[in-house]
Amino acid sequence: MHHEPIARSPIDPAFLARLQDRFGEQLATSDAILGQHGASESHFTPVLPDAVVYARSTQDVVDLVNLCVAAGVPIVAFGAGTSIEGNTVPVRGGVSVNLSEMNRIVAVNAEDFDCVVEAGVRREQLNEHLRDTGLFFPIDPGANATIGGMASTRASGTNAVRYGTMREAVLSLKVVTPEGKVITTARRARKSAAGYDLTRLYIGSEGTLGIVTEVTLRLHPIPEVISSAVCGFETLEGAVQTVVQSIQLGVPLARVEILDDMQIRAVNRWSKMDLAEVTTLFFEFHGSAAGVAEQIEMVGSVAQENGGGEFQWATLAEDRSKLWKARHEAYYAAVNLRPGAVGWTTDVCVPISRLPECIAETKQDLAGASMPATILGHVGDGNFHVIFSIDPNIPAEMEEVEAINTRLVQRALDMEGTCTGEHGIGLGKQPWLVAELGEAVDVMRTIKRAIDPMDLFNPGKIFAL
Amino acid sequence: MHHEPIARSPIDPAFLARLQDRFGEQLATSDAILGQHGASESHFTPVLPDAVVYARSTQDVVDLVNLCVAAGVPIVAFGAGTSIEGNTVPVRGGVSVNLSEMNRIVAVNAEDFDCVVEAGVRREQLNEHLRDTGLFFPIDPGANATIGGMASTRASGTNAVRYGTMREAVLSLKVVTPEGKVITTARRARKSAAGYDLTRLYIGSEGTLGIVTEVTLRLHPIPEVISSAVCGFETLEGAVQTVVQSIQLGVPLARVEILDDMQIRAVNRWSKMDLAEVTTLFFEFHGSAAGVAEQIEMVGSVAQENGGGEFQWATLAEDRSKLWKARHEAYYAAVNLRPGAVGWTTDVCVPISRLPECIAETKQDLAGASMPATILGHVGDGNFHVIFSIDPNIPAEMEEVEAINTRLVQRALDMEGTCTGEHGIGLGKQPWLVAELGEAVDVMRTIKRAIDPMDLFNPGKIFAL
Numbered sequence: 001m002h003h004e005p006i007a008r009s010p011i012d013p014a015f016l017a018r019l020q021d022r023f024g025e026q027l028a029t030s031d032a033i034l035g036q037h038g039a040s041e042s043h044f045t046p047v048l049p050d051a052v053v054y055a056r057s058t059q060d061v062v063d064l065v066n067l068c069v070a071a072g073v074p075i076v077a078f079g080a081g082t083s084i085e086g087n088t089v090p091v092r093g094g095v096s097v098n099l100s101e102m103n104r105i106v107a108v109n110a111e112d113f114d115c116v117v118e119a120g121v122r123r124e125q126l127n128e129h130l131r132d133t134g135l136f137f138p139i140d141p142g143a144n145a146t147i148g149g150m151a152s153t154r155a156s157g158t159n160a161v162r163y164g165t166m167r168e169a170v171l172s173l174k175v176v177t178p179e180g181k182v183i184t185t186a187r188r189a190r191k192s193a194a195g196y197d198l199t200r201l202y203i204g205s206e207g208t209l210g211i212v213t214e215v216t217l218r219l220h221p222i223p224e225v226i227s228s229a230v231c232g233f234e235t236l237e238g239a240v241q242t243v244v245q246s247i248q249l250g251v252p253l254a255r256v257e258i259l260d261d262m263q264i265r266a267v268n269r270w271s272k273m274d275l276a277e278v279t280t281l282f283f284e285f286h287g288s289a290a291g292v293a294e295q296i297e298m299v300g301s302v303a304q305e306n307g308g309g310e311f312q313w314a315t316l317a318e319d320r321s322k323l324w325k326a327r328h329e330a331y332y333a334a335v336n337l338r339p340g341a342v343g344w345t346t347d348v349c350v351p352i353s354r355l356p357e358c359i360a361e362t363k364q365d366l367a368g369a370s371m372p373a374t375i376l377g378h379v380g381d382g383n384f385h386v387i388f389s390i391d392p393n394i395p396a397e398m399e400e401v402e403a404i405n406t407r408l409v410q411r412a413l414d415m416e417g418t419c420t421g422e423h424g425i426g427l428g429k430q431p432w433l434v435a436e437l438g439e440a441v442d443v444m445r446t447i448k449r450a451i452d453p454m455d456l457f458n459p460g461k462i463f464a465l
Numbered sequence: 466m467h468h469e470p471i472a473r474s475p476i477d478p479a480f481l482a483r484l485q486d487r488f489g490e491q492l493a494t495s496d497a498i499l500g501q502h503g504a505s506e507s508h509f510t511p512v513l514p515d516a517v518v519y520a521r522s523t524q525d526v527v528d529l530v531n532l533c534v535a536a537g538v539p540i541v542a543f544g545a546g547t548s549i550e551g552n553t554v555p556v557r558g559g560v561s562v563n564l565s566e567m568n569r570i571v572a573v574n575a576e577d578f579d580c581v582v583e584a585g586v587r588r589e590q591l592n593e594h595l596r597d598t599g600l601f602f603p604i605d606p607g608a609n610a611t612i613g614g615m616a617s618t619r620a621s622g623t624n625a626v627r628y629g630t631m632r633e634a635v636l637s638l639k640v641v642t643p644e645g646k647v648i649t650t651a652r653r654a655r656k657s658a659a660g661y662d663l664t665r666l667y668i669g670s671e672g673t674l675g676i677v678t679e680v681t682l683r684l685h686p687i688p689e690v691i692s693s694a695v696c697g698f699e700t701l702e703g704a705v706q707t708v709v710q711s712i713q714l715g716v717p718l719a720r721v722e723i724l725d726d727m728q729i730r731a732v733n734r735w736s737k738m739d740l741a742e743v744t745t746l747f748f749e750f751h752g753s754a755a756g757v758a759e760q761i762e763m764v765g766s767v768a769q770e771n772g773g774g775e776f777q778w779a780t781l782a783e784d785r786s787k788l789w790k791a792r793h794e795a796y797y798a799a800v801n802l803r804p805g806a807v808g809w810t811t812d813v814c815v816p817i818s819r820l821p822e823c824i825a826e827t828k829q830d831l832a833g834a835s836m837p838a839t840i841l842g843h844v845g846d847g848n849f850h851v852i853f854s855i856d857p858n859i860p861a862e863m864e865e866v867e868a869i870n871t872r873l874v875q876r877a878l879d880m881e882g883t884c885t886g887e888h889g890i891g892l893g894k895q896p897w898l899v900a901e902l903g904e905a906v907d908v909m910r911t912i913k914r915a916i917d918p919m920d921l922f923n924p925g926k927i928f929a930l
Contacts, residue, residue: 112817154658183902187901189815191630191846193669193885193887194898195905195906221714248576249686288756351653352576381655383655417653436652440660463660
């Protein structure tokens with residue numbers, strides 16, 4: 001599964017000249033910038049785009065789309081570059097359109113609990129901006145991704161167990177279609193039954209059906225009380241059972257994250273923490289004072305029955321920040337268990353009743369791995385990751401990881417799960433999409449061909465046409 | 466907007482013979498049965514199908530689809546026939562496929578809070594079946610609709626403010642495509658980022674992209690405490706403001722329904738109630754004992770500030786049932802304000818901050834109407850309906866209602882709302898779909914043409930191709 005660049009003809013200089021005319025200083029072709037847009041956070045072989053255009057408006061994107069389509073040149077949307085299945089690697093070259101300068105917060109409708117942002121707004125920027133409104137945007141994939149990128153990969157993360165994923169968070173999208181038209185997929189009303197759900201079709205389509213330039217998001221009131229805690233467990237299974245049983249009791253956990261012993265070791269080193277190096281749950285409870293107290297009581301007794309230790313509370317906002325910062329840096333922490341290594345991560349999601357079995361078998365499989373490998377995840381959703389710290393110069397390591405990953409994905413599929421809970425298909429998960437969804441993938445291809453008949457929008461992603 | 470049957474050639478007797486061979490007693494062509502499938506709950510001109518097939522399995526549907534496609538005959542899915550925008554009226558004839566005998570509950574996965582049902586299962590049947598598991602299926606459009614029909618119209622109803630709509634309730638669909646293939650749109654995992662969201666594409670597609678035969682649904686724990694109450698208000702505006710302010714305070718209302726004075730009068734007559742004939746809110750609170758007490762206290766004080774009277778509590782399960790039965794029969798109650806009348810209902814949804822204005826202007830417009838007209842709705846979502854009780858033999862009444870409805874929809878669109886919160890486009894809302902979504906509708910048409918190139922699946926619905 002090495003993704004070698006497809007041989008391609010050099011880009012037409014006349015096309016580049018047209019880009020230069022239209023975009024001037026917004027066009028970049030330096031090695032450094034091409035390199036940045038050709039790489040990924042993960043282990044995929046970089047492939048350089050032929051050019052990068054920094055869009056500053058939806059009209060910029062429209063003009064770029066029209067130029068690319070007229071010339072038959074691929075176009076790949078790029079936000080913060082934090083996706084990890086190679087989702088933005090321009091495998092067929094062409095133009096990467098960088099949307100990070102489209103970072104205006106267009107409107108905050110506090111009384112309706114929604115806001116409108118340009119695609120390049122980052123989630124931390126948005127929450128900073130919202131602070132005084134008493135509202136927040138809950139979707140939190142860890143990385144400080146752009147909202148457009150999060151929509152395009154159907155991202156979720158630590159708060160999804162309570163607040164849902166980008167699927168639930170987005171009210172409407174502004175999209176530039178392959179025909180160069182600007183469409184708005186829905187009105188700002190909370191719900192609608194007006195025609196096909198194009199909003200949800202574009203969410204998770206990874207830039208293959210057009211370019212998202214603006215997003216209308218649902219917001220939530222900042223809870224009256226927020227309590228965070230960590231709790232170490234005697235066994236991995238006890239930790240997983242605590243989550244499953246709490247969910248089954250209907251406790252509205254806001255966040256519940258598992259980090260196995262190896263991941264805690266990595267976090268201790270990277271984030272200068274001193275947690276006991278055992279499987280640990282990171283909890284967050286949201287609600288009224290009475291509601292949070294009730295939740296804590298229920299979860300506490302479930303944890304105790306499952307071999308959990310004392311809850312260590314982070315009651316001050318700064319302690320909470322430190323805790324979640326450590327969680328958010330878990331990927332970098334895991335990769336850096338080994339100097340000079342690169343990360344190779346995977347992402348499955350299963351029905352929660354199957355989660356204890358799925359994690360236990362995976363942990364057993366990892367015991368034989370020749371490189372550091374950690375387990376962490378959003379266990380309240382049945383979603384977890386393995387992070388391998390590999391030396392990319394040792395082909396045997398890539399093969400070993402690919403074999404473990406294949407077993408893991410197959411295990412998840414056998415348990416009625418999915419090959420990706422939140423990272424998307426990108427390049428890395430393509431071998432399993434058909435195994436997971438069978439002929440439904442033909443319907444996806446039919447849609448792709450109809451909307452992007454020249455296969456120019458992030459071509460080669462999700463599936464090859 | 467009278468929907469006259471399109472002139473069409475009589476159906477090929479050889480095709481009917483093939484249906485007879487394959488389906489035997491499952492095929493019906495009697496006037497009574499054709500009439501039942503050609504009518505709607507609302508004011509639309511009936512159009513008879515040429516035949517009705519009662520499917521008993523997904524394979525039945527596959528075989529019927531293949532026969533219809535080979536012969537170029539339209540095929541229209543039919544569940545309980547409770548939709549109200551003419552969604553199942555077979556305007557181009559062909560075969561209505563009645564799925565009501567596909568009413569098996571295939572699996573209940575209590576530990577995962579989900580279940581798998583055939584498309585013809587009705588929501589009351591499902592909740593009856595679930596009772597002993599401690600779980601329930603919250604989506605409640607009033608009518609005892611089929612789950613397949615509810616998915617196909619993206620239904621919602623009284624519980625949506627807390628539990629979402631069919632968009633959030635469905636985990637996966639089994640669909641027979643126009644190619645006669647059986648696809649499963651997703652695995653049973655709680656979330657996934659694997660490819661295009663076909664689940665959400667089919668939800669709300671009104672049978673125009675294939676036939677849904679099986680649905681995997683999310684379930685919720687039956688709350689520890691359920692409290693229902695009604696509260697009358699001095700003014701319509703006070704009632705609406707109570708809802709808007711409660712939502713803005715973050716109160717997790719499970720249900721909040723508005724019924725205006727005229728609707729209360731209708732309910733009193735039809736359901737033998739003795740409510741004060743003023744604008745009234747029907748509330749339901751779900752949660753723990755402490756949580757519900759908190760909610761009630763907050764909403765109570767907001768109501769009082771807005772001219773609300775005493776809360777009348779329905780604490781016994783049977784009183785609650787009576788209350789919600791009365792709410793569910795509100796449509797029939799409103800229509801029957803006038804003997805021999807038929808119903809004509811509409812359905813808009815706006816951002817909640819605009820709701821007071823939208824309802825107030827609508828009420829003012831209705832004051833001049835020459836027939837009874839009531840306002841009721843799921844105000845926590847910004848969604849409300851007007852029900853007109855009309856004499857279909859008086860063309861001037863149809864014209865009057867159409868004019869009022871046009872003003873109402875335009876008002877909602879001007880407020881960033883939608884022309885349908887939950888009834889779907891069907892036949893009735895087609896004039897406004899393009900006004901609402903502009904060129905996005907072209908993308909919908911592109912998808913429709915690609916997936917159903919012969920335009921045989923519920924043709925003429927949502928949009929004409």
